[in-house]
Amino acid sequence: MSALAEGAAHTLPPLSVVAASPAPLLRVEGLTVAPRAAPAAPIVADVSLSVPAGGSLGIVGESGSGKSLTCLAVMGLLPRPLIQTGGTVRLGERTLTGLSARELVAERGRRVAIVFQDPVASLNPVRTVGRGLTGLLRLHRGLLGTPARDVAARLLEGVGLSRRHLPAYPHELSGGQSQRVMMAGALAGEPSLLIADEPTTALDVTTQLQLLDLIERLRAETGTALLIVSHDFGVIARSAEQVAVMYAGRVVETAPVRALLRRPAHPYTLGLLASVPPEHGRAHRAPLPPATTVARAGAPGCAFAPRCERAGEICRHARPPLARLREGFVACHHPVPA
Amino acid sequence: MSRHYRARGGRGTVHAVDGVDLSVVHGETLGVVGESGCGKSTLGRVLSGLEPPTAGQIRYGGAPLPGKDGAAFRASRRRIQYVFQHPLLALNPRLTVGAHVAEMARVHGLAASATEARRKAAAALADVGLDAALGARYPHQLSGGQRQRALLARSLVIDPEFVVLDEPTSALDLSVQAQVIELIGRLKARRALTVVIISHDLRVVRVLSDRIAVMYLGVVVEIGAADQVYHAPAHPYAVALIAALLRLDPDAPRVPPLEGEPASGGDIPPGCRFHPRCPRAAAPGRALEPPLAPLPDGRQVACHAVAADTARAPWPPLSAGAAA
Numbered sequence: 038m039s040a041l042a043e044g045a046a047h048t049l050p051p052l053s054v055v056a057a058s059p060a061p062l063l064r065v066e067g068l069t070v071a072p073r074a075a076p077a078a079p080i081v082a083d084v085s086l087s088v089p090a091g092g093s094l095g096i097v098g099e100s101g102s103g104k105s106l107t108c109l110a111v112m113g114l115l116p117r118p119l120i121q122t123g124g125t126v127r128l129g130e131r132t133l134t135g136l137s138a139r140e141l142v143a144e145r146g147r148r149v150a151i152v153f154q155d156p157v158a159s160l161n162p163v164r165t166v167g168r169g170l171t172g173l174l175r176l177h178r179g180l181l182g183t184p185a186r187d188v189a190a191r192l193l194e195g196v197g198l199s200r201r202h203l204p205a206y207p208h209e210l211s212g213g214q215s216q217r218v219m220m221a222g223a224l225a226g227e228p229s230l231l232i233a234d235e236p237t238t239a240l241d242v243t244t245q246l247q248l249l250d251l252i253e254r255l256r257a258e259t260g261t262a263l264l265i266v267s268h269d270f271g272v273i274a275r276s277a278e279q280v281a282v283m284y285a286g287r288v289v290e291t292a293p294v295r296a297l298l299r300r301p302a303h304p305y306t307l308g309l310l311a312s313v314p315p316e317h318g319r320a321h322r323a324p325l326p327p328a329t330t331v332a333r334a335g336a337p338g339c340a341f342a343p344r345c346e347r348a349g350e351i352c353r354h355a356r357p358p359l360a361r362l363r364e365g366f367v368a369c370h371h372p373v374p375a
Numbered sequence: 376m377s378r379h380y381r382a383r384g385g386r387g388t389v390h391a392v393d394g395v396d397l398s399v400v401h402g403e404t405l406g407v408v409g410e411s412g413c414g415k416s417t418l419g420r421v422l423s424g425l426e427p428p429t430a431g432q433i434r435y436g437g438a439p440l441p442g443k444d445g446a447a448f449r450a451s452r453r454r455i456q457y458v459f460q461h462p463l464l465a466l467n468p469r470l471t472v473g474a475h476v477a478e479m480a481r482v483h484g485l486a487a488s489a490t491e492a493r494r495k496a497a498a499a500l501a502d503v504g505l506d507a508a509l510g511a512r513y514p515h516q517l518s519g520g521q522r523q524r525a526l527l528a529r530s531l532v533i534d535p536e537f538v539v540l541d542e543p544t545s546a547l548d549l550s551v552q553a554q555v556i557e558l559i560g561r562l563k564a565r566r567a568l569t570v571v572i573i574s575h576d577l578r579v580v581r582v583l584s585d586r587i588a589v590m591y592l593g594v595v596v597e598i599g600a601a602d603q604v605y606h607a608p609a610h611p612y613a614v615a616l617i618a619a620l621l622r623l624d625p626d627a628p629r630v631p632p633l634e635g636e637p638a639s640g641g642d643i644p645p646g647c648r649f650h651p652r653c654p655r656a657a658a659p660g661r662a663l664e665p666p667l668a669p670l671p672d673g674r675q676v677a678c679h680a681v682a683a684d685t686a687r688a689p690w691p692p693l694s695a696g697a698a699a
Contacts, residue, residue: 099548211636212411241410241575242619246632249621268549271621294625312553313623314578316605320560323553327520 061087062129062262063111063149063230069123070103070110070286076122081106081286082334084124085359086264088230088279093256093263095277095294097270099309103286103334104266108232111264112151113141128230147177150223154235156215160207166193166218167203170225177226192221196251213244217251224255231256233265237272249275270310274298282306284341286334292365300375302367304347339370347371376431378414378421389640391417393593394431396667399537404563404570406584406601408577408616412637414593416460416541419573423457423539424448435537453483456530460542462522466514472525473510476500476532483533499532500525503558520551524558531562539571544579552579559583577620581605589613592637592648595667599674609676612649647679655680 063086070081081103088094096104109115111126113133126133128148133141145151153159161169170189174180180188190200196217207215216236223231233252237245253276256263265276273280274294281291282303290303301307311324325344332340339345342352351370359368363375378392392414399405399422407415420426422433424440433440435455441447459465467475477486477496486492500510503524514522523543530538543559544552560583563570574580580587581601588598589610597610608614615633635652638644647665650656657680667677670685 099550213636242577243410243615243633244636246619246621246630247634250632269621270623274623274625274627275621298623298625309549310623312549314553314556314576314582316578316581317602318582320556320582323550323557325550325553327551327554 060090062090062092063088063264064127065107065111065124066127067124068107068110068121068126070106070115070119071122072118073120074118076120077335079122079286079334080119081110084283084286084288086281086288086291088262088264090229091256091260091262093265093277093279095273095280096264096266096283097268097273097280097309098283099268101285101331102283104283105234107283108151108234108264108266111232112145112149113138114151146173146223146226146228148226148228149230149232150226150228151232151234152216152219152223152236154238156212156219156239157207159219160215162207164206165203166205166207166210169218170203170222173222173225188225189221192225193218195224195255196221197247211244212240213247216240216248220248220251220255224259224261227259228261230262230264233263235267236265238267238269245272252276270298270313282309285332285336287340287368288359289341289369290365290367291359292363292367296364300363300373302362302365302372302375303341303369304345304371304373305341307373308344339368347373376418376421376428376433378417378426379429387641390593390643391640392421392428393640393643395590395593395595396431397588397595397598399569399571401569402567403585404572404583406580406587407571407573407590408575408580408587409590410575410616410637412592412640413590414640415573415590418590419539419541419571420457422571423455423537424451425457453533454536455539456533456535456537457539458526458530458541458543460545462519462526463514465526466522466529468514471511471513472505472517472522472528473497473500473507476510476525476529479529480532485533495532496528499528502531502562503528504554518551519547520554523547523551523555527558527562531566534566535568537569537571539573541573542575543572544576545574556582577605577617589616592643593640594648594677595675596649596678597674597676598667599670599672599676603672603674609670609674609681610649610678611653611655611680615654647677 065084065086068081068084069079071079084107086094096107098104110121115121133144167189170192171185174185174188190203193199193202198214198217210218237248240248267273277294280294280297281288284305290306301310308325328344338354339352339357342348349371357368357370359366362372376395380389380391395418407418409415421428427442441451466472473496476499477492480486480492480495486495497507497510505521505524509521517525544555547555556579572580572583584601586599587601587604588595591612597604597608597613604613605617608617618630619632633652644651646662665677665679667675668682669675
């Protein structure tokens with residue numbers, strides 16, 4: 038039986054599997070993002086994801102795959118030249134898509150907060166840590182004066198820093214400390230969803246481990262759900278229950294983390310996993326050939342086909358839908374056998 | 376060998392590299408790993424002669440490495456090449472990569488004519504897997520992986536004996552990193568190069584190196600065969616560094632992270648530099664800096680606790696994992 042027929046027979050809205058939990062906290066459906074100047078040439082296309090309350094989803098992909106833009110679109114923070122041209126983002130009962138800037142500000146921070154890759158660029162250099170945190174506490178929780186300072190100190194203690202850091206300026210902090218301050222700020226509004234976009238990429242490995250442990254501990258304490266974006270499967274394996282793999286602006290595979298790491302179904306996922314340098318033996322042949330052209334979400338056929346050794350004729354003209362396979366969903370005409 | 380810098384503003388001294396003894400054997404690949412600020416890039420620049428050591432000396436093929444001025448230095452560039460960390464900064468933005476590589480051949484007197492230089496450049500670019508058409512492009516028109524290849528071609532066009540690669544794969548996507556690793560592995564095998572690879576990425580270093588040196592705050596704390604250091608590290612810092620690597624398995628055993636952060640090169644703890652963060656630190660570590668001492672299995676480790684283990688127990692207590 039051809040893989041296509043098998044896939045097509047079971048095509049379901051991808052949400053039904055990603056949202057294994059009955060009450061998804063975040064639901065992204067058909068999200069499409071394009072340049073304002075070229076709305077017909079999307080760079081994120083038809084992305085559907087969901088994160089259950091208290092759960093975790095990892096998005097993995099290489100640069101340009103659209104993983105960070107997906108997060109920014111969820112937050113309503115797309116840069117000016119880009120626009121969401123389709124799909125909806127819902128957080129709990131509330132639809133975020135279409136909210137005014139003012140309404141979004143109220144949602145952001147309080148219900149959903151984001152931590153970026155570069156903490157140094159994300160912190161205001163002329164504000165002390167204490168002023169930054171008390172500002173957020175006033176905005177999100179209406180706290181002022183001494184109560185705000187006390188809560189700010191407690192937030193710092195929660196991320197492994199202390200009251201002593203309140204008067205510090207960002208340049209006086211190390212990269213790991215800055216990322217902890219970012220985390221304290223993100224948690225100031227007690228959000229139900231934390232989005233972390235490459236939160237440890239700029240950190241050394243021992244500091245990275247400290248921060249991932251911190252995220253894990255805070256989630257266990259507060260029940261905050263997590264949407265984590267990374268190019269590093271190790272980070273995803275450590276912190277996410279579900280994974281979505283993105284390529285050229287689309288989700289090409291999504292599955293529970295163990296299934297995805299042990300039995301990847303999309304040839305791209307397989308190649309990416311095999312690209313991690315092995316722990317035994319010498320350098321070997323790179324599993325994925327270089328991309329010869331920039332893969333585009335809007336192109337006909339499968340965007341990965343030019344680099345795919347499993348690609349056949351159909352892959353070049355028919356885009357594979359995200360269809361149920363084994364424990365997950367895969368967008369591939371010729372998925373990797375189990 | 377040491378390399379110190381005056382701290383910014385002239386206050387104090389930064390000990391970037393502080394008394395490192397090591398040798399690189401002809402034809403081998405030595406990997407140097409450590410976290411930011413450990414001095415690995417400084418070590419690479421001094422090893423390749425781009426910066427003079429503050430103390431100590433570097434001998435290359437029996438003779439001291441020449442200082443940065445004069446004909447002797449220029450001649451040494453023919454044999455020793457340092458490949459910079461940021462291809463976009465290291466490549467000339469106003470030259471096509473083909474012209475840049477050709478210029479390198481001309482400067483070193485390896486091409487009598489412009490035509491010959493171009494021919495050599497095309498061959499070098501082909502050698503690193505860059506299509507001739509890409510030679511006509513400017514650095515900003517290339518992808519990250521292509522720039523890294525162009526930078527390698529620029530150094531390899533003069534056929535050096537010794538190459539220092541500083542973070543050759545950082546900032547590259549995983550699939551591109553795998554391509555660059557494949558390329559470096561292939562070039563090493565074909566050209567009998569002696570290579571020093573500097574990287575914060577232990578997996579990359581292990582897969583390409585014969586030996587690995589682990590640095591912490593300006594000193595080498597462990598050096599030995601790559602698989603030995605990676606799979607059965609002895610120094611407590613090396614142990615923590617390797618334990619912090621994230622496995623591609625959600626069920627991998629969790630290890631508690633190393634606490635704290637390294638001090639800076641301007642404020643080095645007395646005694647063993649690692650002792651404030653070390654789970655095995657005891658009184659002697661606070662007073663005396665441990666020397667890099669050989670273990671019976673051939674590697675060298677700078678740690679009082681490891682030295683005590685070795686003296687006390689019949690060898691080999693530590694290599695149990697290495698044998699596996």
